[in-house]
Structures are given as structure tokens and as C-alpha cells.
């Protein structure tokens with residue numbers, strides 16, 4: 532059986548359009564900061580990509596800072612905008628956000644469906660004084676969508692800045708900067724290359740840079756821009772959004788429940804990304820499930836895959852109130868090019884895995 536790749540939230544397969552755009556730009560010799568014709572040609576590619584990406588999210592090109600990915604975009608926003616402010620972060624944030632926020636940050640609780648607890652946010656904002664709130668638009672493990680508009684309204688009422696980690700949204704659901712102050716993006720989660728991302732800013736906001744040097748990115752991020760990767764980022768973003776992923780995902784959810792009613796689907800009662808489901812098989816360690824599925828040709832992950840191959844209990848599920856089950860969840864995340872037979876192939880492999888593990 533050919534391999535079935537269902538780990539798109541770790542990274543999406545590259546879009547052919549992105550690969551083609553990168554190959555073309557790799558052949559350009561110039562540095563976008565050089566003044567000669569070659570440099571100006573490279574600058575044109577950079578600025579066109581900047582404008583195109585910013586426009587997709589309702590922002591201006593001059594308010595977009597290219598970074599090395601989502602991790603750096605989150606760090607630039609959180610470290611660069613939080614001077615004199617208390618940092619409040621969602622308990623289910625990605626480690627990139629938790630690490631940038633640091634141990635002094637206050638954790639915002641989530642409800643049992645994984646969405647941010649708005650009463651908890653309001654209480655924290657009242658107590659905090661000047662604050663910066665950092666939350667994700669969509670969770671990478673469960674796919675749950677936070678109520679971003681209500682969060683933004685509360686932040687505005689209390690004069691707090693709002694940073695959104697939107698790394699998992701583009702290419703799956705329409706999204707824009709809207710009432711937020713900043714937004715982190717990562718190209719490899721939307722069919723572009725790994726190692727490039729962006730921070731979008733509300734006009735007038737100027738984060739203190741993490742990297743200084745040659746004054747690139749209007750002094751907000753030193754270092755020669757990764758031009759081929761940036762071209763691939765813009766090309767991937769211009770691809771049409773895949774259709775029908777929610778139908779395939781729902782067929783997986785229903786199939787698994789029919790085979791094993793004891794399975795718990797995390798956040799299934801809340802709005803979720805159309806491509807993501809988190810399946811808890813009580814009593815079977817996530818790592819065992821991932822390895823068994825991998826041996827049958829199916830790639831999924833245990834919670835977040837972003838921690839260099841480590842598999843441990845999901846802090847996301849723990850924050851939602853799960854106990855031992857938090858160590859028994861696999862994340863199935865469908866890529867943009869998932870075929871119509873994905874549910875059938877996955878369910879066959881999943882049932883084989885379950886019967887084998889049960890027989891041990």
C-alpha cells in the first residue's frame with residue numbers, strides 16, 4: 532500500500548506552484564538590498580511577495596516582517612511588543628509561544644472543549660493592568676478555533692494588545708488580521724517551504740527587533756531575506772483552498788466511533804479546522820499507536836510533532852481537563868491533497884492497529 536500522509540499540521544506537502552516559484556527565484560543572482568539592476572530585480576520579487584501576502588490578510592505590505600517561520604514571528608511579537616505589559620497566554624498555546632512568553636507569563640484557562648475561557652480572560656485582563664494577550668487562532672493538536680472576535684473585543688475594552696498565532700489557519704479557512712494587533716504566519720503549514728514565515732502588524736506598531744544587523748525589513752529583522760522561500764510562500768498562498776476536507780475528516784470521526792465507541796474525539800463539539808481530528812483511544816499510549824500506524828504505512832502524530840521527535844503527554848489535552856487520556860491521543864491532520872479514499876484507507880489501518888494492540 533502506498534504511504535498515507537496525515538500529518539499536515541506538522542507540515543503540509545509542498546504545492547507544485549511553490550516549488551516552481553522557488554526554482555525560478557533561485558536563479559536570480561541579486562541581493563534585495565543591493566542597488567544595482569540585479570539587486571533591484573530581487574527587491575521587486577521581495578516586495579511583490581510582501582504585498583501579495585499582506586493583502587491576503589487585510590494588511591499593508593509595509594506592516595509585514597519576513598521571519599524564519601512561525602516560531603520567530605511569535606517571538607518577535609511577544610518579546611518585541613510586551614515592554615511594560617503583562618503577558619497573558621492561552622494554556623494550550625504552541626511551545627513557541629509559551630517559550631517566548633517566559634515563566635512570568637500568566638496562563639489563560641480553556642474550557643473542556645479547548646476554546647479559550649472568556650470569563651477567565653476577562654478576569655485576567657481586569658487584574659493585569661497593561662497587557663499583551665497571545666493566543667492561537669486554531670490549535671495545532673485538536674484543530675479547535677478560539678473565539679477570536681470575542682477575545683479581540685475584550686482586549687480592546689481593557690486596552691490590551693492582542694497577538695494571534697495564526698500558523699494553522701491559512702490554506703484551511705479564510706482569515707485576516709482583523710481587530711488583532713499582530714498575526715504570526717508560517718509558510719510550511721500552507722504548502723510553502725519550511726524556514727520562512729511572517730509577522731503582520733497593525734499600522735503604527737513597531738516591535739523591538741530580535742535580530743539587528745543590516746537594517747533589512749525596515750530595521751525590524753536583520754539578515755538577508757530568504758528570497759526563494761519567500762517567493763514559494765507567496766505562491767503557496769495564492770493556491771485555491773482545498774475543498775471537502777471536513778467531509779473526509781468527519782468520515783474518519785464517524786468510522787472510528789462506529790468501530791470503537793470508547794474513542795473520545797477531543798474538541799469535537801466545538802468549531803474546528805476542517806482537516807484536523809484528535810482521536811483518544813483510552814488505555815493505549817499515543818506513541819504505540821503512532822508507531823503501529825507508521826508500520827502500516829500511515830503517518831500521524833502524537834499531539835504536537837514540533838518537539839524533535841519527542842512524544843509526551845499533551846499539555847493541550849491536559850489543560851482541557853483530560854487525565855491519563857491525554858497520553859493516548861493521536862492527531863490526524865489531512866493535507867491539501869488528501870484523496871477521496873483517505874477515510875477508507877485510514878480506517879482499515881486504524882482497525883488493524885487496534886485489533887493487534889488489543890490481542891497483545
Ligand code: PLP
Nearest residue numbers: 600601602625627671698717837
Ligand atoms: N504555532 C503553531 C500553532 C504551530 O503549529 C507551529 C508549528 O508546528 C508553530 C507555531 C511554529 O512554526 P514554525 O515551524 O514555522 O516555526
